[in-house]
Structure formats: structure tokens, C-alpha cells
Amino acid sequence: MPILNSNLIPDLRTAVALEAALRVILHDEMSLRTTGAVDYLGSINGTLSDTSQVRLAGLDGFDPMQVILPAEDTPIVETALTDAAVPISVARAGIRRDISDLAVLTGVPGSQLDPMRLAYSMVGAYEQFFNVTSAAAIAGLAGVPTGAPMIVTDFYTAIFALEVASVPRDRGYYALLAPQQLADFQSSLRTEGGAVGFQYYETVEQLKIKGQGFVGEFLGVDIYKSDKITGPAFAGGMWGGGCLGYKNGIPAAPLGGVVISPGGEIMVEFSRNAAASTTEVIGTCYLGLSVIEAARGAGIQTS
């Protein structure tokens, strides 16, 4: 009788073999933080508080000069300074994974489910946390829910709102849309006539420059999509530079097994539980994000 594979199972062969390579489950990996769409306003380290006030002052032409009516010696009346302040409070966020020694040692070398891989994974967890926080901030931008799928007009309406408010273009216009909004917008755009068109960034090199989540440009607005803008009523938005800002806190490296990201955005610590033969991998960050000037943004709220 020949040696058959079926006869070798289970003593000499396995019915199902696990592939060595580990694939990541599909999810939205875009990072709004690295696009420049949200201003980085520094860390709160050494400021004596977890909250900073972003100071806004009406200078550089906010108040234009005024004609002084005769007589020629009429005293000029003082113009009061317009000012405002917006608080940014930094809060702690984190994620923890525990993995046992046995789970690591039974793995195929390079199978990538070990403490270091889990530590690396926390970068993505932080970026998505940033996106969730940004999406929550954008949901508060002024806009009227249309109750209908997004069309090109909604995009124009948002641009008009920004232009009417004199939001400068030199710092860029950005839009963050839910994937469904983007699909509806592009569907509407297909039937649009005229000279303007959606500029897709299709090459890998172009996408690398702009980062994942960047889908293209329309009328000078960089468009990003994120599934962190959730339905059923999608509250995306468009804004100019200076609308949103964030601060962070950079932890001083404690003693022990610690990895800190290059920008100090997140700290990953390894905590050993010898009694349980497990390693705890804990990533933490300190982040605060606020709408700095709501007038620089407009909501795109569609269904």
C-alpha cells in the first residue's frame, strides 16, 4: 500500500497548516495627523498644566484704519482689540495587549505575533485614535444636514462657506469624508460637466507623498477619507489650515523596557508578569485636539 498523505494525518502530517506570514485584517489605516491638516501646537511638557490656552488676537489688519472726519485735529478714537482663547486639554489614552511566553515560543520564528510586533502595532492604534478624535471635532463644524447622499453641490457649498469667511488658501484646504460620502460624491461627479475635474492620485509614489487615506484633489482641496466618520448621518467636513490644532504630552522615559516613538507621540512599555509568564505591552499617549477657529471650517453633513 502506498504512503498516502491522508494516512499520515494526524501523526506525520497536519490536516491544516498555518501559514507563516501574518496578514493584517482589513481596516482603515489612514493617518490624518501626518497630513498637516491639523496644526501641531507643541507639547504641554513643562507648562505647569494639562491645559493650554490657544491665544487669538485680531491683529494685522483685522481692524482696518478708518477715515478721520474733519476737523483736522479730531482725536482718533481708540479701537478695542478683539481677542479670544481656546483651551486644549491633553488627556491620556492607551491600549494594552498581554501575551504569554507559551504563545510566543510556540510561534514560528518571524510569525510576527510577539511583544515587539504588538508594540509596533500601537503606532497604528494611536493614529486611529487621532482620527477618531479629529472626526469628533469635525462633526461639530457648522453645516446643515442635507438628508440626502452627498453631491457636488455639497462640496461647493463648503468651499463657498470657507471663501466667504476669508479662510486663506495658502495654508491649504482639506476635506475629510466618510467612505460612503466619497463614493456618493464621486458618483455625482461622474455626471458633472465643465472644465473642473477630480484629480486622482493613482501612482504609488504620489500616494506615498500624501499618505494613506488621501484620495485626490478637487478645486484645490485635498480630500481624505476615513471610516471614523460613521453613519447613518455622516458628518464630514472641510477646513482650512488653522481650524484644528492639537497638543500632546511627551512622557519622560521611565526605567525599564520602554520604546518611545521618534516624535514622542506615544510610549510603549513592556511589563513583565513573571508569576503568570506573560508580557504586558502597554501603549500610552497624551493628546488634546480642539477646534481652534470654527469659522475656518464647514461641515458636510449628508446621509
Add this chain to the structure above:
Amino acid sequence: MAKKFEATPIVPRSVGDLLPTPPNDQFILTHHPERWQLAETADGGYEILPILTKFLLRPGLNGVRARPSGGIDYSETRGIYQDRGWVFLPATVIEGGYLREYQARGGKVYADRWTTPRSLGGGSRVVWDIDHTGYNDFRRGLVESGTIGKPDPLIFDFLVAQYSRRIQYEQQKGHLPHVQKSIEANEEKKEALIEIKKTKKPTRKRNKKAPPAEKGA
């Protein structure tokens, strides 16, 4: 003297009883005087209702702070928002409150009382059913009780302009039957806004293309 402690009745929960959605944050409903929308009434007419925005009680967002002793402090941010005209509606603004809490797999999920989750086939997909009638009753009640002031006449002009732009855009494809229907619907809404502004009352359903009444009826 013996001290008595009160017990809270609980129902043991299995994983299947937990909402399979990510946790979210508590919120307070807010309104800005510039934010209104046209809504359909139960009888097929239209009325204008305030748009309510969720102010998320999420530490780190818009100046909301986590208190060292627990809890959330948003007093500073609330002051700034109120200076800009925002009205904060406490959860108790309606009898029984508007905030609801669900136990989810990763924590707690918060929703308003008119939005309820339903799991499809016991799976991981959750749909949220919205009681539009109840939500609109709530919003209408806020205006009727004076909690939210009535809309400025300019709001109507702004909304009319918005519908006009939408109609103008759709007219490019007006030869398509479904676009034509959308144009008619938007025209109806635009007219309703003009009428509400004039009469200060909700509109009633219009009998468009009603068949001629039979003789003797």
C-alpha cells in the same frame, strides 16, 4: 447600629448580550441659533426644527478635561461655546432624560433615547433604528417651551438659497426621471420654507395631481 446596604438588581450578561460596537463617549445635545433644518411632519407637510449637535464629553477634545478624582470637566469649554451662542441642553431637559447607555464588548456605548441598536441575525453587524417622530417631537417641544428660541427670518432665506442651489445643479440632468423627481421634491421643500416663513406655521400635505372630484360627490 447596623447599617444596611442597597443592592442593585443585575442580569448576568454573556458576550452575546453585549453590543458588538466600539465604545463611545457620553454627550450633551447643543444647538446654535444658525442651525435649523426642514423636516417632514407626520401628516406629510413640513416644519422647521432646530439641528441638535452632540457635544462629546471626551477628555482631550475641545478642552474637555478628565478630573483627577474621576469624572469630566467641561465648564471652561461650555463657557466659550455659550459666548458664541451655543445652547447646552442638559440630559434632563426631557422627562426620563435623553441619554441612554448600553453595555458593549469594549466598554459602554451612548446614544440618544430615539436611536436604538438592533443586531442583524445575532451577528456582529448592528443597525441603529431611529424614531424620527419622537426625535422631532422632542425638537419641536424645545422651541415651544422656549428652551430654544425661534429661528431668525434670515435662516429661511439661507435654507431657500441652499435648496435653489441644489435644484439648479440637478436641472443639468433634469431629463432623467429620478432626477426630475428629486427636483420636484426640492421645489416642494423650497416652497414650504417660504410658506412657513410667511405663516409661521407648519405646512400641510399638498394633494398634487389629485384626481378631479366625481360629480355629485
